[in-house]
Amino acid sequence: MRDVKLVATDLDGTFLRNDRTISKANLRALERLGERNIIRVAATGRNLKKVKDVLNTDIPFDYIVFSSGAGVYNWQKQEHIYSQNIVADSARKLLNFFVDQQLNFHAFYPVPDNHKHFYFRGAELCEEFERYFEFNKAHATELEEHTLPSGELCQFLVILQENEERFRNLKAAIEALCPEIRVIRASSPLTKGYIWLEIFHRSVSKGNGVLEICRRNGIHADQTLGVGNDYNDFDLLETTRHSFLTDNSPDKIKHRYPLVPSNEQDAFAVSVKPLLE
Template sequence: MERKTRTSIKMVITDLDGTLLNNDHLLTAINLKHLHYLQEQGVLIVAATGRSLFKVNAVIAEDVPLDYVIFSSGAGVYDWQSKRLLKWEEFEKGTAPVLCANLIELKQNFVVFKPIPNNNKFWFHQGAGLCSEFARYLERNIQDCQLLPLEALPEHAGQMMCIIENDVRLFASIQAALYKVRNDIKVIRATSPVNADYIWLEVFPETVSKGHAAKWLCHELGIAKTETMGIGNDYNDIDLLEFTGISYTVKNAPEELRNQYPAILFTNHEDGFSEIVGAFFKGR
């Protein structure tokens, strides 16, 4: 890692699950220590996650030294210090019913999230038969879900998600089918943070991504992309890692990501985030 460039970094943007958080979705003492270290150095700290803001608050304490949170894979940006919602996006009216109809026809298990700031709540449709991962997802979020009303599909939605087996060809076929009915969306792949045997196929408005939200935030704050560092571990971090001036992955990232971006030799469960920060900023 190039120590000579460390003083030029003004913002560190890190994924949460699988990167900053360990396998138990906890922020360890050593990672918290390195967040405080970055804060003391005057570096802005941004968490960029697929979690909704509601679910971020479930794993990150209010006094954790974050500056901003990019949540729902870039659909929203939140000022962690002032507790203000800065930016949010949702599907254009009429998009959600078309996508729902297509996924019903494809016989998929999927959920439809309500617009921000209520996007922890969702409708669900079970079309692919029994899926243990889908069933567990509904069980974990039983207080926030309701059956999708087939007679009156929702006109407004923030995002959608299918839970499918970890089959790249299946992902590609569903992605192609969705793009065929709407060309103003983005379909991304994320490994399930609960069970790596499943893919969470996520559907957003076409301008939504962690990288796009990071670009917007940098523009608002007057920070150049060359002054940013990104740290991630999964496919839904690619847009972010392509944007940031310096990008790293932790050891638990898929091999193709580790081959594309420098990888630290420690996983998220071994405080890989702290190893990256320590090596880059402290030169250890």
């Protein structure tokens, strides 16, 4: 690991504790990485507004890969440097498809305003959809079936009760409808028993966001380390040379990468410790 020049970490369930606070050990590890001129990246599914809800501007990250890679933000300069939205034609196809299927979904404005979104209540009552709506209703507008948005969108979020077959079938249908679209699976951070389908442009991923930062700083992918805790971190961990999962990851995926302690036990600090010895 002596050649590592960039470290990337997921936030929720990885860098942050369950109460969304930062441990002293993790904060000190960030500071020490900076002292060694190692670039520090938070790679998260949160939009930028939600990142700022949990990170003060003095937390010493260098970059934020937000909305699973739809945007990249220079944290030190507080400026956007990259974005990738879903083009208008594909956004329209997806809106029509989800409405026709009467699914519960959210459709998000293009980066950097993607904390704002449209919401649509489908045919099935979904408690998880309502919980998400309650958390985000200040920035939500109800979708009118007959006056659908016509421009680009950042992403879609479809919420399902956990059902592997339904998830696979829906994922295949969405990706067949728009070949430039990809579907990312995430476990609900709110309630067990639900699957979140996050739909982005195919080039959007945490890994590609990290590679964009590497390109801008003359860093090779072999000089990177990543740590995460869920399915939606695979894009990151498949990109970084040295990759780790936290012990609080779903049991089904723990075999994929070396394990570090849970997010409650300084997972980030433990994963980067060899860089600081």
